[in-house]
Amino acid sequence: MDYTTSHISFLVSVGLFTIALFALSLADRCVIGARWFAASTLIEFIKTALQGLNGHIPRLYTVCLANELNVLAFFAMFLGFRWFVVRRPFRAWGWLIPMAATMAVYPFMFLLKMRNWSFSVIGLPVLGICLATILVLWRQKNERFAIPARLTAFLVGINFVMLLYRCVLSIRENSAVGITTPWQDPRWMYSMLVILFVAYCLLLMYTLFTVLEMHANVTHVAGVDALTGALNRRMLMKYASRKFDLSLQTERPLAAIAVDLDNFKRVNDTYGHGGGDVALCAFVELVKETLRPDDVIARTGGEEFVLVLPGMDRDSAAALAENLRYSLEQMRIHYDGRLITMTTSAGVTERRPEDSLAAMLERADRLLYRAKAHGRNCVVTDDHLAQHPKPILVERLRGSRSQSGKMA
Structure with missing residues (x-):
């Protein structure tokens, strides 16, 4: 040529x-x-x-x-x-x-x-x-x-x-x-x-x-929930499978937290779906402020979420869940001239030697329902109802989430 x-x-x-x-x-x-x-x-x-x-x-x-x-x-x-x-x-x-x-x-x-x-x-x-x-x-x-x-x-x-x-x-x-x-x-x-x-x-x-x-x-x-920015179930399983296998290989702990916003239907009925959307986004932002770079939050249902925490044992995960529960309880979300308040229940577990990923997540889900049966607004681990000292109340001042909603 x-x-x-x-x-x-x-x-x-x-x-x-x-x-x-x-x-x-x-x-x-x-x-x-x-x-x-x-x-x-x-x-x-x-x-x-x-x-x-x-x-x-x-x-x-x-x-x-x-x-x-x-x-x-x-x-x-x-x-x-x-x-x-x-x-x-x-x-x-x-x-x-x-x-x-x-x-x-x-x-x-x-x-x-x-x-x-x-x-x-x-x-x-x-x-x-x-x-x-x-x-x-x-x-x-x-x-x-x-x-x-x-x-x-x-x-x-x-x-x-x-x-x-x-x-x-x-x-x-x-x-x-x-x-x-x-x-x-x-x-x-x-x-x-x-x-x-x-x-x-x-x-x-x-x-x-x-x-x-x-x-x-x-x-x-x-792989991301369009409303909240949390992972969806499909991406959660992909990420959690990878971290679960790594946990088995390295013998490091792996914790999971199943979370549900209590009586969320009341929020939608009282403030409309716009208020509910703002509340969901506010909760996810609150969680992301607490998580480490390797931790993830996924939205698995309407108001249901799962947190996967590599390298964290059950007690540390329970402390994190309790802090989130208390922070959400104290948070006030401004929407359309009104204040939205919410509480959450959580089930906390960690990987056991005989576990599969599905078994671990299913156990976290059962613990969540035990927390709801216990009266909601609480954290339940494998063995007991988690009791942790509550931090000093600090008012949360946040910017506007949208044109119609903001947190404080």
């Missing part, structure tokens, strides 16, 4: 990937990284099209402008990968000053026909961006992107080596005597073919990162 055929094939591929990435970015506007990838491929498409017009329009456009667009394409690529693996706003704008200065100097060097040095100068920002991209990808800690990030870092590393090699060729004027264009030098040609191959692979990586993120978003939405 000669250079012209490779160039046309790459142009068509970039065009197709540009369309696909723009479509994906529009399908899920939350995936900001896909927009950067789409911008990168669009710039790459324009650059490649300009290079294909070499000999038909001035070289100022086919070479000088194309090389500057290449810098912008790599920078958009860097921002795209950074969004996926860092998820923090980019604030290091200061290091862009050297890049902008280089891009400003390059046209003058090109017009002065300093070809050997001008190519190396415009290559410097790309080399810097490649190194920054490799660093970001290699340091990422997201399990979802572990393998793609390492593979992409390897590809960008190959691109860095090839570009550096071409810069050295350009500076040392290593083209053979009598050759009128760089493409007649096999070293220049083969290094460019390697760069084209890496570019193909990076296009695939753009798509892979985007699809993985969109799949994770869909999975998250499918």
Whole structure:
């Protein structure tokens, strides 16, 4: 395959990937990284099209402008990968000053026909961006992107080596005597073919990162209760199964709490379903303030919830449940000019050696019903009614949950 055929094939591929990435970015506007990838491929498409017009329009456009667009394409690529693996706003704008200065100097060097040095100068920002991209990808800690990030870092590393090699060729004027264009030098040609191959692979990586993120978003939405933000039953079982197996392997404790809001039908009847929704959200927020990063709360029914607490024994879980019970009892939720008060009952258990996950959760549920039979507004463990010293009452001041409801 000669250079012209490779160039046309790459142009068509970039065009197709540009369309696909723009479509994906529009399908899920939350995936900001896909927009950067789409911008990168669009710039790459324009650059490649300009290079294909070499000999038909001035070289100022086919070479000088194309090389500057290449810098912008790599920078958009860097921002795209950074969004996926860092998820923090980019604030290091200061290091862009050297890049902008280089891009400003390059046209003058090109017009002065300093070809050997001008190519190396415009290559410097790309080399810097490649190194920054490799660093970001290699340091990422997201399990979802572990393998793609390492593979992409390897590809960008190959691109860095090839570009550096071409810069050295350009500076040392290593083209053979009598050759009128760089493409007649096999070293220049083969290094460019390697760069084209890496570019193909990076296009695939753009798509892979985007699809993985969109799949994770869909999975998250499918596993979360739309009203409260707690996990749903399906995601609870998936998470709890993983933590249950880990607890068996490490012999660490695992506790579960089944919770039910007492007489919640009264809340709906008195304040309407809007008030009930605000109350449910307020309760989940209260629980999330108390839980550790590995703990989860799931909504398993209308006003029924389950908490899974890895590494926590029964007594510690009972103390947590009692604190939640007391905090909810003292909480006042403002809704439509009125105050909503609630209480809760809870059943607490921990994993036993002979347990299955289903058996543990079923036991927590039975203990919950024992708490309700005991008069509600209490916590019951495997052995007894939990009695814990009540903390000093501190008024809870919360912001508005919605336009019509707030907590205090």
